[in-house]
Structure formats: C-alpha cells, structure tokens
Amino acid sequence: MMRDYIATTLGGLEPVLVQELESFGATDIEPGQRMARFKGDIELLYQICYSARTTLRVLEPLASFRILSEKDLYWKTFDLPWRKVLGPDQTFAITGVINSRMFPHTNYPSLVVKDALCDRIRRDIGRRPDVDRDQPDIRINLHIFEDQVDISLDAVGSSMHMRGYRRYQGLAPLNEVLAAGLIRLAGWTPDIPLWDPMCGSGTILTEAAEWAIGRPSQIRRGRFGFQGWIDHEPGIWRKVKLADREETIPEGLELFGADQDADIIEGARKNIRGAGLGEIIMTEVCDFFQLKPPGKPVMIIMNPPYDEKIPLEEAEDFYKRIGDKLKKDFTGSTAWILSANKTAMRQIGLQSSQRFQVFNGPLAAEFCEYRLF
Ligand SMILES: C[S@@+](CC[C@H](N)C(=O)[O-])C[C@H]1O[C@@H](n2cnc3c(N)ncnc32)[C@H](O)[C@@H]1O
Numbered sequence: 575m576m577r578d579y580i581a582t583t584l585g586g587l588e589p590v591l592v593q594e595l596e597s598f599g600a601t602d603i604e605p606g607q608r609m610a611r612f613k614g615d616i617e618l619l620y621q622i623c624y625s626a627r628t629t630l631r632v633l634e635p636l637a638s639f640r641i642l643s644e645k646d647l648y649w650k651t652f653d654l655p656w657r658k659v660l661g662p663d664q665t666f667a668i669t670g671v672i673n674s675r676m677f678p679h680t681n682y683p684s685l686v687v688k689d690a691l692c693d694r695i696r697r698d699i700g701r702r703p704d705v706d707r708d709q710p711d712i713r714i715n716l717h718i719f720e721d722q723v724d725i726s727l728d729a730v731g732s733s734m735h736m737r738g739y740r741r742y743q744g745l746a747p748l749n750e751v752l753a754a755g756l757i758r759l760a761g762w763t764p765d766i767p768l769w770d771p772m773c774g775s776g777t778i779l780t781e782a783a784e785w786a787i788g789r790p791s792q793i794r795r796g797r798f799g800f801q802g803w804i805d806h807e808p809g810i811w812r813k814v815k816l817a818d819r820e821e822t823i824p825e826g827l828e829l830f831g832a833d834q835d836a837d838i839i840e841g842a843r844k845n846i847r848g849a850g851l852g853e854i855i856m857t858e859v860c861d862f863f864q865l866k867p868p869g870k871p872v873m874i875i876m877n878p879p880y881d882e883k884i885p886l887e888e889a890e891d892f893y894k895r896i897g898d899k900l901k902k903d904f905t906g907s908t909a910w911i912l913s914a915n916k917t918a919m920r921q922i923g924l925q926s927s928q929r930f931q932v933f934n935g936p937l938a939a940e941f942c943e944y945r946l947f
Contacts, residue, residue, distance in 0.1 A: 586932030738794030742841030773831030
C-alpha cells in the first residue's frame, strides 16, 4: 500500500534530497522548504530511514489543520483517531517545532496535544499512555506555523545526522547531513580522487567513503521509531536490513584528508578507524599551504575556518592565500569551498562556476565551485 511521507533536510539541500529520494524509488516527490513530500510503500520507508544520507527526519503525516485558539488545538487533536496510532501500554513523546504568535511559550502546544491525546485514549479504553522522553515507543512530531498545525509520526526517532561514527568532534565539525549534501551538490562520484585539505574530524571524507561503499547511514542505530508503530512489519524490516549488508569498495576510490593540527588529525583517525575506514581514507598532518601538488586532477571539498568559531587574524588574507595555492598547485582540478564568511570568500580571486547557498546551523553559507584551468 502506498502512503504519504515527508523527508526533512537542511536549507539548500532540497535538490539533492529529491535526487536521493528518487534513487530509492520514491514517487510523487514534491519539494518544499527544507523538506520534500513523497509516496512509497512501507519497504521504501524502511530503506530511506535506514540508508538515506541527506535526510534529517522521515515523517508520516497524521493530520493537518488550522486552529483559531489553544482550545481549538485541544479539540482538533482530541478528535484524531489516536487508537490507530498508539496503544494504552505504549509510551510516547512529542517533539514540537512551534513558530506561532498564538503560542509565545513554545513548549505549551506540546502539552496541549499530550493532554488531548491522553484524554482521548482514556475516554475510549479507560487508561492513558505514558510519556517517555528518552525511549518512547512512538515519537510524535508537532509542527505549528502561525495557525497551521501538522502532526506526524517520526519514523526514525531522532535526527538522522547522528550517525554514531564521530566520537571526536574537532573544532567546528560539519553536520553529517550537510557534508553528505555537499558531496552530492558537488557532483562527486567515487572514480574522482576526493581531497579535503582542512578535514578537521573528517566528516566530508567519512560521508563520501560510507556512501561509496554502500553503507547505510543508520547502520549503528539501535532502534527506529517505526519499530514501535502498530502497523510495523518486522519481516519487511528484516529483509531491508539484510539486503543492505554487502559493502564493496569501488575501484580507484581515493579519499585524502589533511589538517595542520596534529591533535585534530589524531581525532579524525580515531573516528575513521572506529568506522572501519582506516584502509580507505588516508590522512596527513600538513599545513594546506605546504601541501604537495596532487600531480593529477582531483576534486577538493573543503570547509576552511570562517572567522566565526575559529578566530582568524587575517581572514581575508587567509582566503586570498587559499586562492593563490589552488591556482599554483591544483591546475586541472576542481575546488569546492564552503564558507559563511562572504567577504573573505571574495578574496579567493577566482571566478566561481557554480554557487549554492546552504545552511550550516544558523549560518547561511556559500558553497562555491572553482574550476582550476
Ligand atoms: C571548520 S574546520 C573543518 C571541519 C571539518 N569539515 C569537520 O567536519 O570536522 C576547519 C579546519 O581547518 C584547519 N585548518 C586551519 N588552517 C589550516 C591550514 N593552514 N592548513 C590545514 N588545515 C587548516 C583547522 O585545524 C580546522 O580543523
């Protein structure tokens, strides 16, 4: 049976989210802001929850309505068929994303929805389910924008950027979903040598490696939200998990990372070895400006300090030197640079051939391509 789902992502990654959903066989994909709607069966849902890399959350919509007041929120929630969703012996938690002048206290609508849900189940069968914030059977997602309310079930349970491989964080680690999205926006394929010469904790390279060898993004996750759903299909879930176990290293895969800070590289190596990728990702302690030229075309994807979290004495001069180094030693290569420091980016002194705006946390960042002829 085909159902409607929503996949959420970070701002700017919508086009690659759509590509990834298509690659899984999702249909009727409709991109929106930081999300895409799609249709699929339960097997497709499980595949996406297990493997997708550009998705933050996967939701199954339950209800969508407008409200006039807090009372209206209570009664419209009370009227939903909760018994089809939640048994009295199951626990639940509500995650709210509230942006409405009706509710200055953003926690409050979640309490209203919790009361309505519990009151309704108690009226129907005499008992009410309990809240468990940490390990609920069912995680309910409440989204309110002004008077528009959307209630859905969270199929994964917590944000999918938590892959479980990054024990060491470095100075300013990239969100894993953003790193996966950048690799796709850049159009990298595993036959192109990929270099990250300011690799920090190694997120870009780890995402590239795991994607290239066909590893599901959530392989280390113990439990998925859908496993608590009343209509969960354990047989189909088992099939999805077992089918995805095969890992193959594509011929010619070359992933190289460097950072000037020896402690940071040590941390990155711990992450990489912990993920079983020690044979696939090579790393070196090296100042970018001293790095030996690759002697062949490579794709660079790098995320230099922005002068935000990491102080840079002379941000503009630093970016100018990055541009000079690229021009001098990387002829024939392509460099993609992510930075939220737009003024400094202009000092690179190269004409960008593509430019995307993406959000790195609250920071609007630019992701620019420079072809080094
Ligand atoms: C924003 S962080 C990169 C974060 C990384 N993408 C991650 O996910 O962990 C920038 C990194 O550049 C490194 N760096 C700064 N100047 C450098 C230089 N001249 N050569 C090499 N690495 C440098 C810093 O040590 C830092 O780890």
